[in-house]
Amino acid sequence: MSSPLKAYKRANGAWGLRNQVLILPMHSALSSTARAIADNSDGAVAISHDWSGEKDNDLARIIFTLSGYASNPNIFATIFLSIGNPEEEQIIKGAQALGLTRFTNLLLPEIGSMEKLQQEAITLANEYVKEANAQERVDAPWSAIVLGLECGGSDALSGITANPALGVASDRLVELGASSVLGETTEILGAEHLLAARAIDPAVGKKIVEMVARYEDSINYEGIDIRGAQPSRGNIEGGLSTLEEKSLGAAKKAGNAPFTGTLEFGEIPKVAGLYFMDTPGHDIEQLAGFGAGHINVVVFTSGRGTPTGSAIMPTIKVSTNTPMYESIPDLIDLDAGTIADGIETLAQVGDRIFNEIVQVANGQLTKAERGGHHEFALSRMYKTVVK
């Protein structure tokens, strides 16, 4: 029987579900150049950010985020745009250590101007894109899929329709040998004991509880009661009453499988299984953490609707309710609102999500990919103290 998956095999054994050419600016002043390069190329993608090489408390977090992102297995080649600072070297060395083999570092001072840098990078990007397009997918095992579970703009139906249906798909993938990663620490606050109870051993369970406590402590330190700030206004308008209610619903994305381990922000899972990653609830910062952690496909459930996508990870969006699905047709790939309307069962929608993940893994484009949504955000601690 032929494998149900075809993907791109990387030198370090990881699997890519896409073959992107990424333009990565190492300085905020080169972000607009990076976007212009991607826009004028034959299909390269770019991210932009506001880091200008500042050596503050967030430096280490930024360096490993960019190293991880630049080496995500969905990338065929990365073109770094540099100004010649030592931190840029660290980012590139880090990416190489994480498996990046094909890259070019274009140094602005060697090339002479942003305009020339842009022209040179477009030529190079087009060569890489041509090579990437010539590479063929090969039979891949289920472990090739590293799924990221995300929700944003949750409503009262999130915990009843889209999230548990995604849980069905996640369980099935984990059972087959794939990996699945639940993120968003903010959104499991109050439900951590339920996740910890599903850990493969007490140490993993303890770590899940500690990660959530660490997060809440850092926020309390600022004198902010997170339970007052969450659920957000959008969530309340969507019918959610408390943070705990939101968390109980959000946690359902991870189904019922046992938790193999925990991951720090942007950490790469080493063996297949279900994981919890410590990421912010901020959808785009959290997606950057997934990208850095070498997740290669994301399912994003939403009650209110979002255009969000990623330059490197196909992001499948699932609506929790049918009116939203019908009101913003170009944003949402699948509707789980049919569960609430009694048209489909949880298992049926779970099946549809599973099938969609497999098809997208094999190359079918998501709506966010077709729309060119390439949001990116660096996750920073700013002045928050984490003990």
Add this chain to the structure above:
Amino acid sequence: MTISIKGFDHGNRGAGIRNHQLILPTVVCSTHVSRRIATEVGAVTFAHQHGCGIIGDDVAGIDNFFVSLADHPNVASVLAVGLGCETIQSQELAAKLLSRNKSTQYRIIQESGGVEGTVAAGVKAAHELSNAFPSAPAAVAKLRVGLDLGREVDSAAALEQLLRDEGCEVVVAHSESSSAETFSKLSQENVHVIISFPSESQPASGFPLIPVINVASNGVLHQAIRGDFDTDESTLLSGIVTLLTEVAAGSETVAEKSKSGEIRAPRVVRSA
């Protein structure tokens, strides 16, 4: 002698030296749609990662920052673009802006039929704003100049004095590491134009609403990318003032031409 500039009447926000329409994404989720609208109508916009998942002092901090950008004298009209479920609500921000500047509208992705619907509605709204509120010419009574000193500049005090002698108001900022942060701070001081002396390890950089004149040092990086700068330190101070006058009168800086430069919003707490 006093620099006299013909600018644009922007009502109670003062006369500007640019007549920008600002497409203001109130959340990271609407930056892509904002960029598409801005490209289509020739407006300015910027990418950022804020507006949602912000807590504590950052809620007011980001809200005030967006208001200050929209309030800038170089801005003629503002179209706020929101997603709908974010912390900084675009209709509330727009209501605040409307009390200061009638040429304000907002559009919301979740209420405008998604991305394509919002792009179409946003382009229409942007045209309506330009047609309904054309800016009349106006003299800039006092040119406000931001002086970004990212490095030691021997002639800084002399330049500051010369600018004051020419009738300018001068706001001096000493950037610690990056221009992006300093420019964002200077924009809140409503400077019309910035003269930037970036650190020798930093490239030239711009800002979406404000023309930035970049002055190169003799350092290796700056001399290697001299073309990204408008002038260098060997230029006489009077030459810099001449350049300033030209830019204030409408001549585009190198950074304006390349549209380089990101904003750096003030933040203190991690995202929720």
